[in-house]
Structure formats: structure tokens, C-alpha cells
Amino acid sequence: MRFVETDLPGAYVVECEPISDDRGFFARTWCRDEFADKGLNSNLSQCSVSFNRARGTLRGMHWQAAPYGESKLVRCTRGSIRDVIVDLREDSDSYGRWIAVTLDAQSMRSLYVPEGFAHGFETLEDDTEVLYQISVPYAAGSARGFRWNDDAFDITWLTPNPILSERDRSFPDYPVLLRAGHRPRAL
Numbered sequence: 001m002r003f004v005e006t007d008l009p010g011a012y013v014v015e016c017e018p019i020s021d022d023r024g025f026f027a028r029t030w031c032r033d034e035f036a037d038k039g040l041n042s043n044l045s046q047c048s049v050s051f052n053r054a055r056g057t058l059r060g061m062h063w064q065a066a067p068y069g070e071s072k073l074v075r076c077t078r079g080s081i082r083d084v085i086v087d088l089r090e091d092s093d094s095y096g097r098w099i100a101v102t103l104d105a106q107s108m109r110s111l112y113v114p115e116g117f118a119h120g121f122e123t124l125e126d127d128t129e130v131l132y133q134i135s136v137p138y139a140a141g142s143a144r145g146f147r148w149n150d151d152a153f154d155i156t157w158l159t160p161n162p163i164l165s166e167r168d169r170s171f172p173d174y175p176v177l178l179r180a181g182h183r184p185r186a187l
Contacts (some may be wrong), residue, residue: 001028003038003112006101008087008094010114012040013101014073018108027108029075030133040112041071043135050130052079052123058162060120061086061146061155061171068139069115072132079128080104081121086153089116098155103130120148122159145171 004013018025035042050059061084064070074083086098101111102124113119121130148164149157150173 001031001034003034006099008085008097008099008117009092010040011085011087011099011117012038012112014110014112016108029108029110030073035112041115041135043071044133045136046134046138048132048134048138049077050132052128052130053126054163055123055126055128056159056162057128058120058122058148058157058159058164059168060084060148061118061150062120063088063116063118063144064136064139064142065144066142068136068142071115071135072113072119073110074103074113074119074121075108075110075131075133076103076105077129077131078105079123079125081123081128081130082158083111083121084119084155084157085111085113086118086155087116088118092116096153098153100156118144118146122157122162124158146174147171150174 002015002017006013016027016029018027032042081103082100083103084098084100087094089095103109103111148168152174
């Protein structure tokens with residue numbers, strides 16, 4: 001595996017290094033030791049999958065607050081997505097900044113999302129499937145989110161009118177979270 005640093009400290013694009021022959025290939029997508037050697041959270045508590053029927057589906061922006069902050073490795077196993085993460089670590093030089101990475105089944109690239117980041121994605125194809133490897137179990141009481149098109153971050157989405165869940169549509173803007181006392185802490 002190859003770890004490519006992004007502009008947000010602690011976030012990496014993880015690239016497979018397939019070994020090919022006439023049958024096809026074999027590639028490692030996860031190695032606890034390699035993640036730990038990079039100083040990344042190498043705990044793996046659960047794996048989840050998200051299936052999305054239609055192009056233009058948007059899921060986000062989500063994170064889990066302390067003490068259930070999660071890191072995750074996100075990989076698109078069918079179709080393609082534009083994956084977006086936002087640094088919500090108050091003590092980070094990149095606090096409030098975001099990046100977008102295209103993930104698709106062909107490239108087999110993954111995005112490592114550290115604790116303290118919000119995460120979301122939009123599908124670029126119909127019938128897209130996304131695999132998550134997550135460091136801690138889901139804790140509903142710690143689930144947080146902000147509105148996908150919150151002006152505080154000015155995220156550039158490719159889909160002007162995405163398909164959203166009622167939950168994602170009703171998230172408040174991030175400054176409302178600050179006033180409500182739900183500001184995420186550095187984890």
C-alpha cells in the first residue's frame with residue numbers, strides 16, 4: 001500500500017499496489033501494521049456498506065463527537081463517488097478547510113479520514129457502493145452533522161440538487177451547532 005498525504009494533516013489517500021498476472025491481481029487494502037507505522041489509528045471495530053441507487057445521491061456531512069470520535073477508511077467498491085472531508089479539529093492549522101477526492105472501483109483508492117473530521121460524499125454513477133472500515137462502534141448519541149451546503153465551508157459540490165435523506169436535509173449550519181454547544185472537540 002502507498003500512503004499519499006493530502007493537504008489536511010492526518011488525512012491520506014491510500015493506494016493499492018496490485019500484484020498482477022494472467023489471472024488478474026491480488027492487492028492488500030488494509031494492514032494494521034502499516035497503518036500503525038504511519039501513526040494512523042489502526043483499530044478496526046466495524047465495517048459498513050452504503051449502497052446508493054442513483055447518481056447525485058449525497059450523504060453528509062457527518063461525524064461522531066467525543067468520546068466516540070471515529071477514524072475511517074472509505075473505499076468505493078462499485079461505481080464512483082466524490083468524497084469530501086472537513087477538518088473540525090479546533091487546534092489544527094487546517095481547521096475548517098476541506099478537500100474532495102474521487103474514489104472509484106477501478107482505482108481501488110481509499111481515503112483515510114482521521115478523528116475530528118466531518119465526512120460526506122456524492123455519487124457520480126447509479127448503483128454505487130461504498131465500504132467503510134471504522135475504528136469505533138456507531139454511537140447514535142454522539143452522531144453529529146451539519147448542512148451539506150453550509151456557507152461556513154463553501155464546499156463545491158458537483159450535484160446542484162442532490163438526493164438527500166430527511167436527516168441530512170435538516171441538519172443545521174455549523175455556526176448553529178456552535179451556539180447550541182455541540183462544537184466538536186479536537187480528538
